[in-house]
Amino acid sequence: MKQKLVVIGAGMASGRMLEHLFEAGGNFDVTLFNAEPRGNYNRLMLSPVLSGEKTYEQIVTHDADWYEAHSVDCRFGEPVVKIDRENRIVYSNAGGAPYDALVIATGSAPFIIPVPGKDLPGVCTYRDLEDTNAMIAASAPGTKAVVIGGGLLGLEAAAGMAARGAEVTVIHLMGHLMERQLDPAAGYLLQKDLEQRGIKVHCKGATKAILGEGRVEAVLLEDGTVYPADLVCMAVGIRPEVRLATDAHLEVGRGITVDDQMRTSDPSIFALGECVEHNGQLFGLVAPLYDQAKVLAATLLEQEAAFQPVQTATKLKVTGVDLFSAGDFADALGREDIVFRDPGRGIYKRLVLEGNQLMGAVMYGDTADGSWFFDLIKQRKDVSDLRDTLIFGPAFSGGASANPLAAVAALPPEAEICGCNGVCKGKIVTAIEAGATTLDAVRSTTKASASCGTCTGLVEQVMALTLGDGFSANANPPMCKCTDHTHEDVRRLIKSLGLKSIPAVMQELGWRTVGGCASCRPALNYYLIADWPTEYRDDRQSRFVNERNHGNIQKDGTYSVVPRMWGGVTTPAELRAIADAADRYAVPMVKVTGGQRIDLLGVKKEDLPAIWADLNAAGMVSGHAYAKGLRTVKTCVGSEFCRFGTQDSTGLGIKLEKLLWGSWTPAKVKLGVSGCPRNCAEATCKDIGVVCVDSGYEISVAGAAGMDVRETEFLCKVTTEAEVMEVIAAFTQLYRENARYLHRIYKWVAKVSLDWCRAQVEDPVTRRALYDRFMLSQSVYQTDPWAELAAKPADWAPVADLTLRAAE
Amino acid sequence: MTQFIDIAALDDIPRQGARVVKTPAGCIAIFRTGDDQIFALDDRCPHKGGPLSEGIVHGAQVTCPLHAWVFDLNTGLAQGADEGEVRTYAVRLEAGRVLLDAGFLARRSAA
Known part of the structure; x- marks a missing residue:
């Protein structure tokens, strides 16, 4: 007698399973339920349908003729509502179907993030043909669509709608796109490609609400950004559809x-596809699902078979975007990276090796060798012999390693050295022979290595060959071991290439390490903050501990807390609040600082949010006593009280501090304002000092009183407080835009010369532009960090406490 | 004895950052790298006792915030010219949860 086989769900996995079953001549009466009112189609091809490259008819896998030829009883558009295990009957609302064997293939359901407005008309997911048609209908040119989720599915939805003319914004919670398949560098290249197609990408964006009355109108993010939207597609993930089984x-x-x-746990019920869990693992890609289909068909035919999940590779189905990821590319014990970057062509390749085996590969821009690498990963082949040339793929057969100088010497004069500016070797040699004997001179006469800088090493080799012993390489050392670029080069290239994220800098400038180091990361974070104040977002994890925790770490791991006292002036109420806080948190030492502030020393990390909240409540904000930024403005009492005072130095100091506080600078910045040349505020050993005289204000800069002690040098004299403010803000901005990270003002001025600085701030147009850029940055960064951080005290405590557990 | 216990959600720990777990034997730092690898090490630099959990995490290494010693998160070994070792603990990631091998607690109380 024929066995009765009931299948719930006509998706790709169950479709493949039926194919195997019929091919093997299995003797079954098949009843196929499907909630969707149609049979099996290739869901992977919904993206080309969305983008208009294919029609639904082209992606149908099993048509009505196929089902009829195999006598499948099709119950399409009939969701199953109940499984009666005792009597072995499956029920839909239209009636029951008895089974000998039952296959559950209900797939997965899209995850809906529980935000207000999630049920508004115009909010869809991306799962089936209905969703696809909804997006097609809404993607007329000029309409605005927001996709929540920058994973595989979300990006395909975004690209498809963009191809139909919609203005698409992708909101992604994590720091880079497709973070499960790609590392930050490849994620950055992908974002760049998508942005070139007009898709806006907002990473680190958490959706707070979907707005609209009666219909979706906009999406609101936690950071306050609002994106207008006619359609919102949620593609944040899927979860197995298990309700029937439960x-x-x-x-x-x-x-x-x-x-x-x-x-399953019932011997006559089987399951396959995205709804199953096998050895704790879930499945979302098609390759393992097809393997499951094969195994299940064999099981039903009473043949021996066992499912073993294999590694899978990922490719994004967006026309013109070339990315590939396979295997395991995470850092782990004994693993090593081989990284290849070609910034000019937007290529990134990373291989992860463990011992003599290739474990994982991420590639962007050129994925031609993807399957070859994937094969090496799957076969667990010994690659030690290939290692030197492995990253170049199967085409490169290897050879003796050549002396790089000899290789450059062998190049013909017409060989291109600088790809950005199309400069050949002959042109560089001619320039050197005509007197360009330094790298800067070669750059300015030929443009070679003046853009992305990747060819700097090559240019230097050409110089070494041409000049012989007369050549000495650039004395300015590289930024750190991760790169050959100097700080100055990196700053210049960040601006000229428009690099706006740390992964972007690392990719375009050919960083040798995956995540930089403790030396370059804070520097890059600062440069990006300074150069792109409104576009770049501060990366807290690239901050040194003091700036991350907004306190100065002490030798025992406690912190010092210094509230801001504008111009060194305080009130009885503030002093009481400080005293109360010192009592409440048992602060071991209260000390007056050299910058006229009060320092609470020895505060435990977990107490920081509470002590900040208390001080905030008393009207005080962070004194930034830990920052590479504006620290203090020290003042004397000035004309208000002092019998010698010529101007209101206290009032001016307070105004300057209120103007400058919150700004990040290459190194700390301290100011002093003295009311007369007796200079009680010691303004002439500060980074910027103001000495008041009867006829106005003398501004001097580049002092120091640390490891080096220096008197300030005269910058200029002005007659009004307003001019003092504009000159100092402009000078600070000049420093912010040009200095090397960690160089105090005096070191920077020694490099660029005081005359140059003076010329910049004395020219009214340049000064005003600098001032305006400073104020733009302040509009973003002049905020009290304590207020925001104190709101989440849990983040400052241990994540778990096992002391009690041990006591049990 | 290996005894994995659930201590936190992966997302409680910032990427390229760390959080600490308090134990009777001192704090353990749980690190999360840029690509979501998890490591557990004593939160104490062998040089001057600096809290490693507050260091900058780069690749699978951390730089101590006090005097910039660099440690490999896999082995706990100091890198470069410095010599020293930080104790490491087995840690596992399962379904978005971080599990720490707390066997050291049992050993400690048995002793």
């Missing part, structure tokens, strides 16, 4: 639990 009391973890034969 109701039937089958064993269900995250998915329906199956064994190696795809059997």
